[in-house]
Amino acid sequence: xxxLLPPEPKIQLVQTLGAEAARAAAARADSVILWLPPAVAAGxxxxxxxxxAALRAAAARATRPRCGEVLLxxxxxxxxxxxxxxxxCIADDAEPFARLELARRLAAxxxxxxxxxxxxxxxxxxxxxxxxxxxxxxxxxxxxxPMPSLAxxxxxxxxxxxxxxxxxxxxxxxxxxxxxxxxxxxxxWLAALPPNVLTPEAYVRAARRLARRHGWRVRFLDRRALxxxxxxxxLAVARAGSRGAGILHLAYRPRRRAHPLLALVGKGVxxxxxxxxxxxxxxxxxxxxxxxxxxxxxxxxxxLTELGWPGPVDAWLAIAENLVGPEAYRPHEVVRAAxxxxxxxxxxxxxxxxxxxxxxxxxxxxxxxxxxxxATLTGACIYALGSRMSGxxxxxxxxxxxxxxxxxxxxxRVWPFPTEPDYDEALRSDIADVKQCTLEGEADHIxxxxxxxxxxxxxxxxxxxxxAAAEHEGGLxxxxxxxxxxxxxxxxxLLGDVRxxxxxxxxxx
Ligand SMILES: [Zn+2]
Numbered sequence: 001x002x003x004l005l006p007p008e009p010k011i012q013l014v015q016t017l018g019a020e021a022a023r024a025a026a027a028r029a030d031s032v033i034l035w036l037p038p039a040v041a042a043g044x045x046x047x048x049x050x051x052x053a054a055l056r057a058a059a060a061r062a063t064r065p066r067c068g069e070v071l072l073x074x075x076x077x078x079x080x081x082x083x084x085x086x087x088x089c090i091a092d093d094a095e096p097f098a099r100l101e102l103a104r105r106l107a108a109x110x111x112x113x114x115x116x117x118x119x120x121x122x123x124x125x126x127x128x129x130x131x132x133x134x135x136x137x138x139x140x141x142x143x144x145x146p147m148p149s150l151a152x153x154x155x156x157x158x159x160x161x162x163x164x165x166x167x168x169x170x171x172x173x174x175x176x177x178x179x180x181x182x183x184x185x186x187x188x189w190l191a192a193l194p195p196n197v198l199t200p201e202a203y204v205r206a207a208r209r210l211a212r213r214h215g216w217r218v219r220f221l222d223r224r225a226l227x228x229x230x231x232x233x234x235l236a237v238a239r240a241g242s243r244g245a246g247i248l249h250l251a252y253r254p255r256r257r258a259h260p261l262l263a264l265v266g267k268g269v270x271x272x273x274x275x276x277x278x279x280x281x282x283x284x285x286x287x288x289x290x291x292x293x294x295x296x297x298x299x300x301x302x303x304l305t306e307l308g309w310p311g312p313v314d315a316w317l318a319i320a321e322n323l324v325g326p327e328a329y330r331p332h333e334v335v336r337a338a339x340x341x342x343x344x345x346x347x348x349x350x351x352x353x354x355x356x357x358x359x360x361x362x363x364x365x366x367x368x369x370x371x372x373x374x375a376t377l378t379g380a381c382i383y384a385l386g387s388r389m390s391g392x393x394x395x396x397x398x399x400x401x402x403x404x405x406x407x408x409x410x411x412x413r414v415w416p417f418p419t420e421p422d423y424d425e426a427l428r429s430d431i432a433d434v435k436q437c438t439l440e441g442e443a444d445h446i447x448x449x450x451x452x453x454x455x456x457x458x459x460x461x462x463x464x465x466x467x468a469a470a471e472h473e474g475g476l477x478x479x480x481x482x483x484x485x486x487x488x489x490x491x492x493x494l495l496g497d498v499r500x501x502x503x504x505x506x507x508x509x
Contacts, residue, residue: 002148002197004206006189009182011144012162013137015171022121022167023050027078029164030115033106033140034087035122035132041067041089046124051076055085067091068102073109084113092128099131100411100477103139108480111143114159121166130172133165135411137174138489139478141181147481148192175307176496180489183303186210187295187485191470195271195288200319201244203270203291207298207317214305217251221362231358232335233343234318237351240275240328241321247359248317250298252305259311260369260505262495264301265359267352267375268294268319275322275348276330289483290352292470293374294319296487303488309495316363318355322348334432338362339455342432350437350444352377353451360455360462369505370461373452374487380444381417381466388476389413390486391466393449395456402503403463403494410493411477412486414465423450461504465490 016025026032027050037046040059045052058074067089075082086109088102110118120136122129144160165172190198190206198206204220211218226235226246238245248268269290273279279287294317301315329335333345335354339361343354352375363371381391392403392414400416407414423446429435434454437447449464456462469476469486476484495501502508 002150002193004193004198004202005209006185007146009145009185011141011160013174013178014162014164015168016164016166017168017171019048019123019167022123023048025164025166026050026119026121027083029083029117029119031084031086031110031113031118033110033118033120033136034085035125035136036071036087036089037124038067038089038091040071049123051085055087059087068094068098070105070109084110084115086110096131096135096409097411097413097477099135100138103135104143104475104478104480106136107139107143110140111160116159117162117164118160119164119166123167129168133168133172134174134177135478137163137165138177138181141178142184142479145181145185148189150194176492179303179306180492182306183299183488184479184485186302187292187299187488188479188481188483190295191289191292191483191485192481193288198270198288198291199244200242200246200270200321203268203319204244204246204248207248207250210298210302211250214252214302216301216305217253219249221247221249226358229338229362230336231338231362233337233354234320234358236329236333236335236345237322237354238320240323240325245320247362248319250301250315250317252301252309252313254308254310254312256310257312259501259507261312261314261366262505263314263316263363263366263368263371264297265316265356265363265371265373266294266297266318267291267356267377268317269352269355270319270321272322272349272351273324275351276324276328277348278324279349286471289471290376291319292376292483292485293467296374296467296485299485299488300491303492304495314363314366314368316359318359320355322351337455341434341454344429344432344435346436346439350448353436353448356452357455360452364455364457364460368460370463371456372463372465372491374465374467376470377466378445378448380441381468384445385415385468387469387472389415390469391445392416393419393464393466395419395453395458395462399461399463399503402500406490406494406497406500409497410489412469412490414490417446417449419446419449419453423447427451461506463504
């Protein structure tokens with residue numbers, strides 16, 4: 001059977017400072033990722049490059065010797081052995097996303113020779129050196145982590161043991177790159193597990209194991225506890241599913257507390273059939289990944305723990321399945337959420353907002369300084385953006401630019417949508433406080449955000465991420481797999497920057 005949690009990370013990230021030492025480091029590696037200055041596309045190569053004649057010849061053979069493309073991919077002789085060299089250049093003003101996309105393609109080629117050690121070097125890159133080396137490291141870390149397999153002959157284990165960044169003048173701060181890669185890998189691994197492996201019970205068991213490893217406090221609100229809490233919206237969805245459904249509350253409480261309480265909330269639907277409003281086959285494909293929001297919350301919590309984040313963090317994972325059966329909830333039912341709101345059910349496939357309604361209400365009771373929730377919530381968000389970006393919503397309009405900026409910086413791009421109150425007209429019910437959704441589906445991502453906003457006190461800054469980019473064929477930015485784990489790196493970019501963090505948590509910058 002396949003493990004519920006990914007294997008412990010084995011890849012070391014080391015730095016070799018100075019141009020002289022970089023040449024030696026490149027010569028020792030199995031593969032070298034070379035970021036060349038844009039002038040190379042016009043034939044002007046940086047001085048002091050090893051294997052210059054061979055590299056120029058390889059670049060001359062390239063079909064598209066252009067900046068933004070892979071310029072060359074060749075083996076050069078180093079003593080009695082061969083070193084795989086892959087190189088590209090990228091425009092000085094390229095966005096971080098473009099840099100990471102190119103890094104993903106370079107990493108795939110660098111690792112194709114089953115390299116144990118890959119050197120990343122950016123000779124002559126000047127001020128951009130740090131960003132280019134970071135992109136190379138992020139792409140290598142993402143590509144060289146295994147994904148779950150149940151095949152009799154599983155794919156060979158990744159060979160990479162060491163990433164060596166070389167040639168820069170000053171040490172780079174890469175703890176967030178490494179922790180983010182681990183958190184992202186955890187999210188991708190969990191998302192790829194089949195739904196008969198990652199059942200709600202198994203998911204809770206796996207999270208408990210992580211909690212022991214990281215020293216988190218654990219509280220699991222099972223059906224009985226949820227009934228006591230009056231969480232009728234969550235329980236309506238969970239009725240037809242397995243017994244293991246519930247809300248898992250994980251609490252990270254470091255000794256050093258420089259920041260106020262942050263709450264991360266995630267949708268964890270281990271399989272979504274749509275319920276009695278059953279999905280057609282095509283739309284049911286990939287629905288074991290409908291738990292990615294919770295996996296991103298979990299991966300982010302693990303990354304913050306690894307970084308020794310100096311502030312308390314809660315993760316609230318809404319873990320359930322949306323199945324069919326005699327107990328399944330139906331359209332026109334009216335259920336009462338934990339905060340007393342009555343909800344008229346309209347479409348059982350809008351289960352995510354039902355689960356999150358109660359989870360947000362319970363998470364709010366601890367009075368966090370801010371709440372971020374992650375969910376693969378609506379098809380409407382994917383229609384609006386495609387799967388290259390995710391949508392963001394907030395009850396603080398002033399935060400939206402900060403959220404988008406963290407997206408640009410991290411390469412996990414998010415785009416803001418409105419949450420104006422008049423959208424509520426579509427959710428007016430004749431029999432309850434609110435309708436769950438509409439059947440028309442117009443602006444459903446916005447209606448979902450308006451619906452969720454009801455369960456967060458107006459005094460609490462709240463960010464909702466509709467993970468349109470959770471699944472992207474062929475990978476996205478530096479991540480090479482279909483499930484992208486989108487959100488961990490973005491959140492670290494949001495929290496890791498003093499000004500952005502201050503805006504979110506209401507601290508003095
Ligand atoms: Zn659904």
